[in-house]
Each structure stands twice: as structure tokens, then as C-alpha cells.
Amino acid sequence: MNQKLVNILLVEDDEVDVMNVKRAFSKNNIMNTLFVAGNGVEALEMLENHIIPLPKIIILDINMPKMNGIEFLKIMRENEKLKNISVFVMTTSNEDSDKINAYNLNVAGYILKPLSFEKFLTSVATLKNFWQLCEL
Amino acid sequence: MGNASILLVDNRKAIIESFRKSFSEIEVKHTLFSAANENEAWSMLDGSQKLSPVPKIILIDVNRTKNKGIQFLNAIRNHTDLKSILVFVITDSETEINKAAALNLNIAGYIPMSFESQTLNSFVSVLNEYWNIIEFSSQK
Numbered sequence: 013m014n015q016k017l018v019n020i021l022l023v024e025d026d027e028v029d030v031m032n033v034k035r036a037f038s039k040n041n042i043m044n045t046l047f048v049a050g051n052g053v054e055a056l057e058m059l060e061n062h063i064i065p066l067p068k069i070i071i072l073d074i075n076m077p078k079m080n081g082i083e084f085l086k087i088m089r090e091n092e093k094l095k096n097i098s099v100f101v102m103t104t105s106n107e108d109s110d111k112i113n114a115y116n117l118n119v120a121g122y123i124l125k126p127l128s129f130e131k132f133l134t135s136v137a138t139l140k141n142f143w144q145l146c147e148l
Numbered sequence: 149m150g151n152a153s154i155l156l157v158d159n160r161k162a163i164i165e166s167f168r169k170s171f172s173e174i175e176v177k178h179t180l181f182s183a184a185n186e187n188e189a190w191s192m193l194d195g196s197q198k199l200s201p202v203p204k205i206i207l208i209d210v211n212r213t214k215n216k217g218i219q220f221l222n223a224i225r226n227h228t229d230l231k232s233i234l235v236f237v238i239t240d241s242e243t244e245i246n247k248a249a250a251l252n253l254n255i256a257g258y259i260p261m262s263f264e265s266q267t268l269n270s271f272v273s274v275l276n277e278y279w280n281i282i283e284f285s286s287q288k
Contacts, residue, residue: 089254096251111285115232118225118254121282135281142278145271146257 017044018068018148023055023084024048024102025076032129033071033102036136044069052079056087059094067097068148072119074103074110082110085117098148100139152204152284156182157189157220159212163263167207170265170272178205178279186213186220193230204284205234210250211241218249225253232285236275 024030030048037046047064049055056079058064070088074081081101088094101114101122114122123139126132156167164182171180181199183189189206191197206224210217224230234256237247240263250258261271 096254098256106283108286111283112232115234115285118232120234120256121278122284123282138274138277138281141274142257145259145274147260 019047019065020044020069020071021047021049021055021058021064021067022071023050023052023076023081024071024073025050026073029073029125032132033136035129036133039133040137040140042136042140051076052081052084052087054078055084059088060091066093069143070097070099072099072101072103074101074105074114082113082117085114085119089117098146151178152279153179153181153199153201154205154207155189155192155199155203156180157186157206157208157217158182159184166263166265166268167272170268173269174272174276176272176276176279186216189220190223193224193233194227202229203233205236205279207236207238209239209241210237210246211239211244215246215249218246218253221250221253221255238271 022030022033024033034046037044047058047067049058055070059066072081072085081103085099088097088099099119101119102125103110103122104125106124111122123135126135156164158164167182168180181192181203183192188197189208192199193202208217208220210221221235224233224235235253236256237250237258238261239259240261247258259271262268
């Protein structure tokens, strides 16, 4: 089936992690347009001011300067135009409180960043398969 | 990662059996519970048949039971202890009457599906791999 590819917004402050996502996308043949924001403030600005077309998927880090992922998520869920975007948390935080907060704000998944790039590649492959299942 | 209970809500015994068989063949490690309708499901989440721990995942076809499925999801989203449950809508209905309403309730995925065994196995396999890479919060 020929599906129009949805836009994806990555909200991530670590430049190495941004590069890893781009590499993993490329190696998994994920051709969706990927936008990047360095923190929650920047992401909100991009979304609320229509600087980027509305994404259907957000990949969200938790620990970021200025505004962390949970704070961003709270504001997003209160915005009529943004509240239904699918959010996948990708973070190094293994804190139960972060998982609870994220799921209370109805993220679609909470993923711990694997330590090895190989494992990260596999996780991204799994995400791709899941997105295709949901016709995202 | 970690184990989670999964609650499948469907009034078709054949579908429930197909899922059980598929879960077994794919060796899904999460425990599968089933409810024949939304009332029974609610009882298993917050009533006389309450499961412990509460399931972390619900599988439901909201297009089958008019708007009962959507009302059920609404009730879950308004319940302090249940609102964080991951909901996957799985539907073989061609008329997606409740799709928009479901998407408004922050479901984890809206998945058009076929329940024929070979195809079902491939769907369950993808879902299982996805459930194996995500973290769940502590048991309740």
C-alpha cells in the first residue's frame, strides 16, 4: 500500500543522540521527514507557530534543559491541535516516576535508550514495524 | 520491559481463541485475559473480578459494539488508577465509525487487522516485539 509518509518530530537535546536517531532511521530505511527540536520550549514554538507541518509522531526525550519532556507533554495534551499526536518517549531515565508521569499523559510507549547502537537499531526497526501496523 | 497483563475485550469466542493460540505460538510472555464485553472488562479492572495487578494493556475493537467501546475507553481515561493503561484498538471492521473518537482518547495504536490465523500471527508478532521494547511503570 502506498501511504503518504507522516512527519516525525524528535525532541532531544543531545546532539549525539540526534545523530544516532538519524543514522538508525537511515539504516532502517525510514524515509519520513524528521524535524528536530532541542528541548520542550523549542518544540512548542515549532508546533504552535506552524514553523513545521504538524507531525503525527513525536519522539521525546525526558531530561532536557529549559523544559523537560514531561512538562512539554503536559502542555501538549492541553492544546486542542496537538493533544492527539502519538508520543514515544526515548530516554535514559529509568525512574519509575517518569514512566508513571509519561503513561498518565498517554504516551504510546516508553523506551529506554539502549547502550549499544546495534540494540538501538533493533529498537528503531521494531518501532518502524509498529508504525506500519498502525498505518502511521 | 517486564511482564504485563493484557486484557482482550471481544464478544467473539473464536477471536479470543485465535488470540490465545497466536500468543502461544509466538510465545508472548505477557498473560492474556479476556472479557466478552465492556461490562465484564470493567469488572476485571475495577469491580468484583478485579485483576491484580491491573492490566497494563487493553486490546479492543471499538467499531463492533456501537459506542460502548468508546464509552468504556472514556471511563478508563477518567479513572485515576486506570487512565494510564495502554489501549490498542484492533479492528477488522471496514467501517471505521469510531476511529476518530478513539484517536481522541490517546490510544497507543489504531490497528486494522485480519483475524485469519497466519495474518494474525504476523500482527501479534509485531505487537509482541513492540511490547518487549517498551518499559512499564511499577505494578498496581
